[in-house]
Amino acid sequence: MDLLSLFFQQLINGLSLGSLYALIAVGYTVVYGIVQLINFAHGEIFMVGAFGAYATWMVMGQPTDWNAPMSILVLLPVLIIGGVAASVTVALLTERYAYRPLRNAPRLAPLISAIGVSVFLQEAVRLFYGTIPGFPSAKSAIPFPSIPGISGVAFQVGGVTVQMTAVFTVGALAVCAVFLWYFVNRTKTGRAMIATSQDPDTARLMGINVDKVIMAAFAVGAALAAIAGVAHGLRYSNIDFRMGFLAGLKAFTAAVLGGIGNINGAVVGGLVLGVVEAMATTFIPGQFGSAAWKDVWAFVLLILVLVFRPQGLLGAKVVDRA
């Protein structure tokens, strides 16, 4: 394999990993844009989405013998819907009971509450998932169902191997990005979100139900995180209760990198982070180029961006409250 195809191979690897980060990062950024809260429990919402999809598969009677078209057109969407339902429900519950009571409290309070929710959700899944009759214990990793036609399928373009799971992840991000753009810019709820993020008090005076808008923001973020959860399950073929921690941390980094509060920034930040990690593994010579150092390079990039462009790559949401 020559250097050029190695470059494209790592580009594909990076873009598909970055798409996963981006899908999760949107949830951080949407919520931050509206309530200025870093929702540290968002990584766990992503984890709940994956476990929700797995639960859906269990409830369907663990179908394994479906053919490829049926699996892709029926089984996969059903799993995604199940995952989205689980994570949106959990996200709305946490918003209602962990964040809303603290909305006018000092900003540190909801942040601590978010950490509490994060620990709570991890432990709840770890301890109680296996107590549902017929469900495997979540104390260690659970194999995620494979979707014929996607799991383990790859094709060659030139010298580059493209896995179907990567296509699915990148495709999911593309579809979600279009949907999100339409939702924010073209629907009433979306525009209410923009208004609330610019000035919640005036938005309320204009007749916008701010509570509903905040719930919408949590729901949108959770839905995307659940799709990321399914993509994660398909890519790595197993899920565990701690998967949200590191993924959430990386996605948060992506959101900051792109400019927190800026939805486009979250997508760009995620992709940049993924590509930098993949490229650093291969193209930095010597001992600093091994996979062990990829996170170092990712965070070096973050520091550089924050030093020279503190608002992030695409610029943070600028709130004018004069």
Added chain:
Amino acid sequence: MFKRSFKLAGVALVAASLAFTGCGSRTEATTGGSAGAAKVAKIGVIAPLSGDLSALGLGIRNSVDLAIRQANETNAIPGWKLELAPEDDQATPDVGKNAATKLASDDAVVGVVGTLNSSVAQSVIPVLDAAKITQVSPANTNPTLTKGQDVANPKRPNANYFRTCTTDAVQGPFAAQYLLDKGIKKVATIHDKLTYGQGLVAAFSEAFKAGGGTITAAETINPDDKDYSAVISKVKPTGPEAIYYGGQYPQAGPLSKQAKAAGLNVPLMGGDGIFDPTFIKLGGADGDLATSVGAPVESLDSAKAFVAAYGKAGFSEPYAAYGAYSFDAANAIINALKVSLASATDAKSARQATIDAMAKVSFDGATGKVAFDEFGDSVSRVLTVYTVTGGAWKAEKTGELK
């Protein structure tokens, strides 16, 4: 992981530490019926009883429990009743150190079976050594634990430490020999940067190169990572005929699966750390290989009694890869206790005598002959190569490294 989160946000660090300390589920084990006014001596277990490696850790705990029950039933040490004191180390050195400190402060504890991870052992051994508590590991394979940092000029660092398994100094070269015999001359190595993985890969690489093989790439992964596509893409162009992985099955299973999905269709070989059914569940494919210490437990006559007794005892978890070694480790301690406790008035005063008695222990255990050399290593150098066939581990070749 922690260092990174420092740079990112101190808050995330708090979240992490909370999340991790929240994981300590303790399982109280029961021992056999009490024997009236008998004095109590405790044998501790330090192993991961929760988390990814709990399948192995619970097997260790149960097997020690079984040995203790049998000793109590047969009244192996007259006047004394043995009890089990299991502690969870969560496969984490710091947690293991706390567990060791807790056991050391319990005057009734005379011996400890554990740990599973060599990295945890490094922090546990000094604590137990200071308290003169005998430690026997069924699973630590890193050579430096018994021979010191300079393995070429061995110097035993801790007199209290013994093990019933063979070491990476035997396991790595055994794997290298097996691959060379199979005609595989080009291998890429990947390890997880932990004590076990690094040591295993180092021992393997040295023997493989000495035998005429080529290491095409030497890479590492992050044990917290789920995505290995970048490192696989880097290794693939070097054209390896096999991947040798130093680490544990939670990473090895997905690594094998991702390698094959990325078109790197070569077997993945590892040490005893990947020799577990969970490896296959998590993505290990047919043709993947593992070396493990000793002969297959099911094939040894001496092991059949253990397997039968374990089945009868009604544990809810299987004995896993180290069950028989843990059983032997516990019995080695019990054999030493027969000597040291015979004239002792209390358990604490017998600690040093137990260490002294360990050197003379020799009996036929579940894994074969159990005895320790001058460094505390098992005298057995028998290993087995297993291969995944039809979704299960099958013994391929058992041999002794000369």
